[in-house]
Amino acid sequence: GENVEQHPSTLSVQEGDSAVIKCTYSDSASNYFPWYKQELGKRPQLIIDIRSNVGEKKDQRIAVTLNKTAKHFSLHITETQPEDSAVYFCAASQYNNNDMRFGAGTRLTVKP
Amino acid sequence: ETGVTQSPTHLIKTRGQQVTLRCSSQSGHNTVSWYQQALGQGPQFIFQYYREEENGRGNFPPRFSGLQFPNYSSELNVNALELDDSALYLCASSLRQGSYEQYFGPGTRLTVT
Numbered sequence: 238g239e240n241v242e243q244h245p246s247t248l249s250v251q252e253g254d255s256a257v258i259k260c261t262y263s264d265s266a267s268n269y270f271p272w273y274k275q276e277l278g279k280r281p282q283l284i285i286d287i288r289s290n291v292g293e294k295k296d297q298r299i300a301v302t303l304n305k306t307a308k309h310f311s312l313h314i315t316e317t318q319p320e321d322s323a324v325y326f327c328a329a330s331q332y333n334n335n336d337m338r339f340g341a342g343t344r345l346t347v348k349p
Numbered sequence: 350e351t352g353v354t355q356s357p358t359h360l361i362k363t364r365g366q367q368v369t370l371r372c373s374s375q376s377g378h379n380t381v382s383w384y385q386q387a388l389g390q391g392p393q394f395i396f397q398y399y400r401e402e403e404n405g406r407g408n409f410p411p412r413f414s415g416l417q418f419p420n421y422s423s424e425l426n427v428n429a430l431e432l433d434d435s436a437l438y439l440c441a442s443s444l445r446q447g448s449y450e451q452y453f454g455p456g457t458r459l460t461v462t
Contacts, residue, residue: 238408243391269449280439280453281392288449326391333380333445335405339391 239264241329243340250317251348258343260327261309267329270303270310275342276323284325285312317347353378353442353454361460362430370425370457374442380404381423382451383415386437398423399445427459435461 240263250256262270268289273281287294287301287310294301298317303310314321324344330337354373362368374381380399384392394407398417412428421442427434437458443451 271450273453280455283450283452286450328391332449333397333399333404333443335397336394336407337382337451338394342389342391 238336239267239329239338241327241338241340243327243343245343246341247344247346249346249348252317252319254317256312256314256317256321256345256347258312258325258327258345259309260311260329260340261307262329262338263308264329264331265305265308266331268332269330270301271328271337272299272301272312273326273328273339274323275326281326314345317345319347319349321345322347353440353452355438355440355454355457357457358455359458359460361462364430364432364461366430367426367428368430368459370427370438370440370459372423372425372440372442372454374421374423374440375452378442378444378452379421380443380445380451381417381421382441382443383423383425384439384441384453385409385434386439386456388436392439395425430461432461435459 271286275281300313324342327340382397383395386392396406401417416424437456439456441451441453
């Protein structure tokens with residue numbers, strides 16, 4: 238089955254700096270790669286996703302890149318703000334989210 | 350459009366007991382997936398329901414079972430509770446056709462003592 242690894246486990250940046258979180262996956266059949274943000278005590282919230290037919294996607298300060306050959310994808314947050322502080326999870330699945338596998342999470346802290 | 354809801358919010362059970370958790374999917378969504386999230390870890394896929402049938406299952410024993418109803422709401426049942434079942438249980442709904450996105454409910458925090 239699919240195995241998703243996520244690095245780093247913790248990340249601390251200064252407000253205004255960029256943050257990058259990286260994930261690798263094992264199953265070449267995976268074709269959907271979402272990123273979720275989870276604040277303490279709250280539900281995971283979908284912040285951006287990418288499908289395997291696209292190499293990069295951007296939404297304001299957030300971007301995701303996908304390298305299918307190397308089986309890795311990354312989340313990039315620019316101009317970080319204190320409210321970006323949360324745990325971020327990457328995930329991978331095939332169509333219909335059947336058996337979506339999550340990374341272990343990255344705790345991002347943005348220091349004012 | 351209404352979001353995904355779950356009940357109850359919190360639950361405390363004793364080892365060996367049974368529990369039922371409930372999930373109402375987002376309006377227009379016909380697929381529900383259940384996840385277990387242990388403290389400090391990522392969600393782990395339990396199973397998915399589509400058209401009232403199980404449509405994929407993760408590495409969980411048969412004492413984890415579920416149902417989906419005609420209105421697409423769903424239940425997760427866990428029998429013979431073990432201490433390790435203590436976790437946040439999340440459901441997520443998605444529209445099977447045409448959209449990959451799934452949206453999570455607030456979760457049910459289960460504590461087994």
